[in-house]
Amino acid sequence: MTESEKLDQVGRWLMESGSTAVLTGAGMATESGIPDFRSREGFWSQMDPRSVATVDAMHHHYDTFHAFYAARIRALEKVRPHRGHEILASWEQRGRVRAVATQNVDGLHQEAGSREVYELHGSIRSVRCSRCKREADQEAFLNGQPCLFCGRALRPEIVLFGETLPEAAWEAAFQAMEGADLVVVIGTRLEVYPVNELPHLTSGKKVLINAEPTEADDRFDVVIRGKAGEVLQWLDQRMDA
Ligand code: NAD
Numbered sequence: 001m002t003e004s005e006k007l008d009q010v011g012r013w014l015m016e017s018g019s020t021a022v023l024t025g026a027g028m029a030t031e032s033g034i035p036d037f038r039s040r041e042g043f044w045s046q047m048d049p050r051s052v053a054t055v056d057a058m059h060h061h062y063d064t065f066h067a068f069y070a071a072r073i074r075a076l077e078k079v080r081p082h083r084g085h086e087i088l089a090s091w092e093q094r095g096r097v098r099a100v101a102t103q104n105v106d107g108l109h110q111e112a113g114s115r116e117v118y119e120l121h122g123s124i125r126s127v128r129c130s131r132c133k134r135e136a137d138q139e140a141f142l143n144g145q146p147c148l149f150c151g152r153a154l155r156p157e158i159v160l161f162g163e164t165l166p167e168a169a170w171e172a173a174f175q176a177m178e179g180a181d182l183v184v185v186i187g188t189r190l191e192v193y194p195v196n197e198l199p200h201l202t203s204g205k206k207v208l209i210n211a212e213p214t215e216a217d218d219r220f221d222v223v224i225r226g227k228a229g230e231v232l233q234w235l236d237q238r239m240d241a
Contacts, residue, residue, distance in 0.1 A: 011238030017182040027187020081112035084229035089113035101173035118169040126157035177201040
């Protein structure tokens, strides 16, 4: 199939599907200016994730942990959703998409207007105490202040390596994927377990939109190589046609 035929095919599937579930990863946000993790310019090309995004780092190297996440939170202040996020939100409003499950912690799907969003790796926009789990102000975390109630260190509400996924988000994503006629995966290398198994719960069609080949390509009915925002715009035009 040519790239154009693939887009036509996926456009038709989107129109015909009674229930489409979307799964996004870091590649969904690079066009908004947030680096992904594993590409050449990604966060992890400059540092080892095990040195910062872990429970161990939070407990034993809090300064490094804090500096990394404070910088990521500050960087988000200037970031806005791109056209691709808006298109997914409009598809939900038009009944074309049932839900978006995301590995991203940036909150951009909600900012673009998506309502049914399952944040599988939490959200960097919320902060809580690392011990008593009470909510705290983002500003307090940025200033390096401890929890007001128990005095322990604050942390963003993200899932660190070594932690389990939020149960409600996982359950909702599981059901959306299992009940989907069509699953569209966007901007992820599908290397992080267990999220990488979610798309394969469907008995329907599976589409992967990613800028580079992944080890999971063979498990999809159609793989479209390209930028998330651009591919979603092409698909949106085909659905309007
Ligand atoms: P990853 O870095 O492993 O893979 C991202 C993939 O997206 C790569 O294959 C890359 O080629 C592709 N890509 C980059 N730009 C793209 C674009 N414009 N269009 C299409 N594809 C593009 O990321 P992942 O698989 O999502 O890894 C998961 C981990 O990364 C998660 O734990 C997640 O929490 C974290 N993460 C989140 C953010 C965010 O919230 N925006 C940013 C970085 C990392």
